[in-house]
Amino acid sequence: MSQEQPNNPLHGVKLAEIVQFLVSHYGWEELSKRVNINCFKSNPTIKSSLKFLRRTPWAREKVEKLFLETKRINTIL
DSSP states (O other): OOOOTTTTTTTTTOOOHHHHHHHHHHHHHHHHHSOOOOOGSSSOHHEEEEEEEEHHHHHHHHHHHHHHHHHHHHHHO
């Protein structure tokens, strides 16, 4: 059963898409400065970052927040 989520801006956006967007937009070094987590600092890869973010809700929240802020700023510009 599919439920609509009109108030959820992340509905339909996969975590992998979020991480790939942020890495392409900021690069690993800048991303690790904006979201201070080791998976972005020490030998970062998309795969290892996704594994960590899926198991760590507080880190995923920070990444999703940065994604929404970045998309909002890009929309304004």
